[in-house]
Amino acid sequence: MIKVQLADTAGITYQGVKETETAAVSIAKENRAERDDTAVIYERSNTEAAVFSSAKAAAGASMSNQQVQSSLSALGFYNGPVNGDLSTSLSKKAVENFQKVYGLSVNGSMNSSTLNRLKEINTMYNKVATSKELTALASRSKLNLDSSEKKNLARVWTFLRAGMGFTKNQCAGICGNLYEESHFATDNAQEIKKDGKNKYAKNHDSDYSFSVNDGIGYGLEQWTHFTVKKPLKETADEMGLAVSDINAQLGTIRKEVESTRINAWKKVLAKSSYNEVSDTFHDEIERPRIKEYAERRKSSKKIYDALKNY
8 A cells, every 4th residue: 555644426218127117107206206416515617517518418318227237337336237127136226326425315216317417427437437648647657556546546536526516626636635545446454564564565455354443544545543434334334335345435435525524524625726625635634644745736736637627
């Protein structure tokens, strides 16, 4: 891992193998009754909103059940067969977890608002994940990310930008810190000295056994103290996921912003430039014993320069 010392997301076309006219009617009724959910909790300026125009336009297109499953899979929510059957427990759980992470009403049903949100999020993710800018950013001369870390960066950026509605400057300042903390490796445990040897020295630490009480940083944010590791474990358990899962960790970040660390996040989101955001995230969220402003600013700039068009 990176060496740090911490103080502490109804135009659905139902073509699945088990769907009936009765099910379609039921879904249509649910869609009519449902309130208009939104996962964006901070207003964007007109300039910022323009970034999402193509993704929102894609939300008006139809989507087959197979495409729904493929989209959920690309975002890390679904690992079952792409067979168009949305009635399976795997499909329902994937939908439910997507709703939780992206701030929708959680019911496990692929209703109109969930479908439209999925199309919007997946469109943006695909743009970022397949971009030449991300490939260059992940290269050895820049961030030196492996394939899973590169994919995680694309998912984190999409979540922060399209899922939370943060500005690109805010996203860059946050991501610069996450890179310095974990290298975007969700199974990254804080390096420690034990018996005279460095333990958990790699970016991926499959040998680490997660505990909320051990004071060892873990995951994207390097959650360390009991008060921040416990919400991570609770969120993962609620979602039926491992604590190392990218969406369990993104769900934890949403929970922090909305409740468990709301005051600290308010301070971060009151800032506008990526340097200010980076410094404030460093002080309010990460709180390392050794101050590392310059390195985090440098990483934030690299990320901003690469992803500022997304």
